[in-house]
Amino acid sequence: MKVLLVSFYFPPAGGGGVQRPLKLAQYLPGLGIETHVLAPDDPQWIHRDEGLRVPTQAWVHRARYLGPGGRRPAEELHGKQGLARITTQARLFGRRALVPDENVPWSLTAIPAAIRLVRRHGIDVVITTSPPNSIHLVGAAVKRATGARWVADLRDSAVAHVHRRSESAAVRAKEKVDLGVAKLVARSADAIVCVADFIADEVRALGPRGAVATIPNGSDFDDFDGLDYTPGERLRITHTGSFFGKRDPRPFLQALHDAGVDATARFLGDFRSADREWARRLDLGEKLELIPYAPRATSLALQRDSEALLLLIPDAGGRGQGVLSGKVFEYLAARRPILAAVPPGGAAAELILAAGAGVVAAPDDVDGLREAIVELDRRFRSGGLPDVDLSDEWIDRVSRLSRVEETAELLRALA
Template identity: 30%
Template sequence: MVRKVLMVAYHFPPLRGSSGIQRTLKFSSYLPDCGWEPIVLTAHPRAYESVSSDQMGDISPRVTVSRAFAFDTARHLAVFRRYPRLLALPDRWVSWLAGAIPAGLSLVRRHRPDVIWSTYPIATAHLIGWALHRLTGLPWVADMRDPMTDDDYPSDRLTRSVFRWIENLTVRSADAVICTTPGAVEDYRRRFPGVPATRFRLIENGYDEEVFSAVLPKQGTAAEDHRTDKRFTLLHSGIIYPSERDPSALFAALGKLRAEGMVNAGSFRLVLRATAHDDHLRPMLQANGIADLVDLAPPCPYREALGEMLNADGLLLLQAANCNRQVPAKLYEYLRARRPVLALTDPAGDTASTLLHAGAGTIARLDDADAIRVALIDFIKHAKSGSVPVLSEASAQAFSRRARTRELAAVLDACLRPNKLALSMELGDEKPLS
């Protein structure tokens, strides 16, 4: 018997510029193969700051998509770039709540889903999931991905208070809470000791093998053959958050290497693709004297971005220590691209752990310019010689989104078991799931 899941997700095509799109997009594409029919409840495209049609064709014809009323407070209600703060809590898309609840109830009446699933990092999505759960009595799975709050996140105290309220509501109300890293699961179990530990489940991010197969070089050719630029190219693909992925130390290290004659514009380039913060980065490049070493490249279609990864000499990750319980979604695409990875991150964090367990990548702290300088020279040397370890193609398959979707289907299946006490005991917890 085919079961149905109502998926509440802000990140969905035609939104452009976020790797978070892939999680919902691919779950919805592969769930039918696991016996689940997805109905996606997302936001009207007007709410998206940047749109592109390049992934609209990736939405499976087996997926029903409903786009509810929503707008972006910062763009649609601002006067001289100022807007009422209360109209942007918990986030700038809180208007989606007003459109999505009636739309969701209509979808429930029409399609009779068995489970509701909602996904962060837009906090409003979990408010919608909670409201539909309370109004319909359907089981609710909250895809938390990363922890919603930390001691200093969000940085604004009022926003942090609202996020903590939503986080508490979600953790205590949902039938299952899914995280993308072991550190996030551990963090939630520690912070909510009264909640059954089995409520927190791990489903990591991944990559899509079908899309990679479409952009991989034809057998018998090499990706490098298609490049006319023979400079060593180090690529960072995606958003660079000024705090969580601060490149200051990297830029300082490049400045030192430039002054020492170790790198120059004729032999090296760093491509920062779709940073979303180019205006913030340009003065930093100028201050370090490396503007001609770094290309601030615009967003491009998803498949083109994957092709660029396959052609790069090295792939760059940036992740600060305050994100130790997070792993950038692009890491799994980097691993599948099987190119050398330079990870500027805390060696004690989940990002470094994932790389170490995969046996791939070079690691240095994001905030240590001297360590980055040494690591970068070593990385370039070994990448050129082909001695940087990369994941085997067979090993990479474990990170595929098809495999992740089977894990999600198992969680959805568990929510439908009639005897939750028996399920809880089976999973090793003495308390019944509530």
């Protein structure tokens, strides 16, 4: 069996969005599936990670990237007033006018490249994995041109992204276009894979022609091999990942300030200028450490060598209830206690509590977060915070390889 995986995010791109397609390309060949990958040559991602290894058993093909480079519009607009702000907004307008997303121009080169690869290599199934949503235009076009089976892999909501500011008219307009893409996926894809049940429910409401399956992200336990935890002199709570949209560190930082314990919060990744200025007014001093983006190897080592890990998932008007981000599973693999500032009763909270991997407080509950910090510090001072002890059953349940095996089973059923 032969598959073509079309992914916008693939090494040397950095960031969390790379891991799901990368691990598919890594594990599928070992399960007897010849795997080809189509990715952009260089879309000027915001971050690059030259340390990520491209799987040697997969064939990686590149299509020329057309479109704007990676940018952070909110950061470019921050602090600008008057003419400077208007000029920046004008410069960003072309990017924001592209629908369903700014990466859609890549379809102009990706579609013909994918069609050639399917015909040349006798590809049985094409997998398109989003974000960005425009990637699914490639799958629909290839299916129509070649008759190959098409699997759409959805890692974010098809219609209402949790981190988007839905109160914005521009965002609501884009979400209408996203709904159009979701309807295209529903009526054309032979199967649809979703990382969370709430996304699968959204898709089923559109009356899809193909099967819909939930295959969550997975934990890469092997990635932490050889990384040690050495207890620090003070409680170190680490968050890895960038801040955008509705992800908000301020309630946690206020709770850290109010807790009055000897602790350090470490944030690795892009930290918004507005949040940095807000935190400065709290005068946290050595209690706050901001670390710029670093390669994944550095991120994993920092996670492992922490007393606790901070997980932030916004409620976003109820949208965050079903979110099970890749970060949840990465933290489980690190085996350090998790302070989960997530919607109580939501999917992430239920998974963390069921695994015995940490404590949960609502993302905007300053008092609840303060109490959690104080309790973590008490346990740390009174005997330490040992590694999270996951049973073999739990490890098998959440491991990345198990997820890829589920995907392989679905692919074989289509061929």
